[in-house]
Amino acid sequence: MSEIKAKEIQCRGLKTSYLVGVPKSEVKGILFFIHGCPDNHLIWKNLMNRFYKEGYLVLAPNLRGIDKSEAPTDKKRSRYSKDSLALDHLELISHYGQDLPVTVVCHDIGSVSGWELARRLGPRLKKLVAINSPDPMTLFYQFRKISQVKKSWYIAFFQTGKIVELFFDKYKVPLAEKTLKLGRFPEITPERVQEAANLFISFLPHYRAAFAELPTRFLKKTSLVDKPMLLWGNKDPFLNIPTQKDLKTVAKFPEIRVLEGGHWLFLEKEDDVFRLIQKN
């Protein structure tokens, strides 16, 4: 990670920590990585190094409230909204280059801001690569199927205020271990389990904000993301593989690639994911 540096930026009064690698020679474009739950930006270190060596400016922020990215002191939900998170990302991107094409890569709940960022980049968006990472509206449509409801019951549990926080206090370590095992996380070490356990609770406001925003999404017409690439592990225990029908309200001509793997596909199949992100 020698060329990839940890830095911080102020976004509307809150510190946002991020990893960045700026190539010394000509920059091919920006690769913007958004992590999911229960991870932080370090989850992308291998892919970041590989793209950095290919001449890309690589950026990976910690989501709001994760690690050194500050959470609002008043627990204001709006700072976790898709609009606010996307604005955080836009400010970070504009700090490094307003004219460079941007490829957005998101995973898991990183989808909330990842899909929104893709919509707001306009012609600067080169490609959105969503790895096991549906736009919340897609997930909502997937709830028509009982199999998805069975897989995502925990999202409803996350809305239960203090109850879930007490539950996390007591059971966060076994929960983290089970999540990593189910999702086929490679190399599960006690340190990784502890890290995931500590991060879990910081994601609750993200799940709550995404859930709370769903009604307004029905009222407000959003623009479609052009030709996103969706990479899905066929053994993902949390998310069904979306169909073209599930994606019709959020994407135009989506490309869905299903690979042999679990929820952390980019760790399990790093070479394949690296190759597919580069594909035009």
Next chain:
Amino acid sequence: MKEDLDKFEKAQNLAYEATSSVMKLLYEGITEKEAAGLLDTYCRDSEVASFFHKPFAWFGDRTRFLNFKSQFNFLPSHRRLNVGDVVILDVAPILQGHVADVGHTFIFGKEQNPDVIKAKKLLLKLRKDLPGMFMSSISTKEIWEKVDDEIKENGFDNIHQLYPFSVLGHRVRKVPLGHLPGITIPFGWHSLWSLASHGLFSELLGPKHKGSKVGVWAIEPHIGGKDFGAKFEELLVVDDSGRAFWLSENVPHLKEGWLTT
């Protein structure tokens, strides 16, 4: 008064931070609605719960309100931004009960436009002259007319004439319950209450204005060229002794390079 002015200035600084930040985030093809949405998010993330009016963004010929037939035409539209377009961002956050209302004009891209530079020079002249007009013995009605004459003498059109009640400016005050969200379509209940509870017409600096000059005013001369409009908007204070001064000199249109950006 001093404490209140500090709070008005804090609100104004926030509003300018929002316009300056959003200016850097604009790209070719973004719509007025999306740009106004960025202003809205920026302010809400900075402890703003409500607005005097909805954030506005106008691009290209819409900056001079061309073919605006109803009040709804003022609202941000699906008009997309092109390189070389003149852009006006106008935002009015209420911060801790204190209203700010600012407007910022710039050109998107690196193209220079001599007509826009000329318009901006006129705006800077008006900014310089306006405190003197407020301190003189002329009435507010005459100030409106003088600004109107100056705009026309320089070959431009008076665009603020097309605003509701043709206002060159309006008074801003500390509003009650500023921490509560307001429904803004396009004016919020805070602004309607603030204006109506003080007699409405005395709060609006239009061509028929009558009343005292004392107070904090959001002054917004808006002028139009062939296919563009340009404005600035900021807070002007007139104290009980009749002294008039701009609330802050740290505003984007006084910074180096504004004429050509």
